[in-house]
Amino acid sequence: MGPIRAFRSIGNSFGLAWWARIETNNPATTYWFGPFLTKRSLKAKMKLFLNDLSGEGIGSINHSYVRCRRVEPLTF
Template identity: 65%
Template sequence: MIRNFGNKLGLAWWAKVETVTPAATYWYGPFLTKRSLNKNLKKFLNDLSDEGSIDIQHSIIRCKREEPLTV
């Protein structure tokens, strides 16, 4: 897949999402464009909120990411 290739090159866009409760870090991606990430991120954040996550913060990063995607 093109996204996976872009990720291996460090060109993929990711969202690093951190929550206080539960204390967790989630990596959401990879996306080919920042615009595509932003378009899809809202649903992911809403899902976390619906599952009871509290104090959700996120940042957008262009990088290479591997497992684990949840810490």
């Protein structure tokens, strides 16, 4: 495990990691994208993730940025 990944894991275990919560309506799914050390780094990667979802023909997509602790599952 590299140092960045270790810091992300530690940050997540303490609830300090940044995550994106992405909700779609067709299909009705909630995705969690993260963890990230900073909100800035999360926002930088979000566009690629949202483009991937759009490319799959997903309906409307809403997202929010959350600082929290997450564990599996990351898709509902």
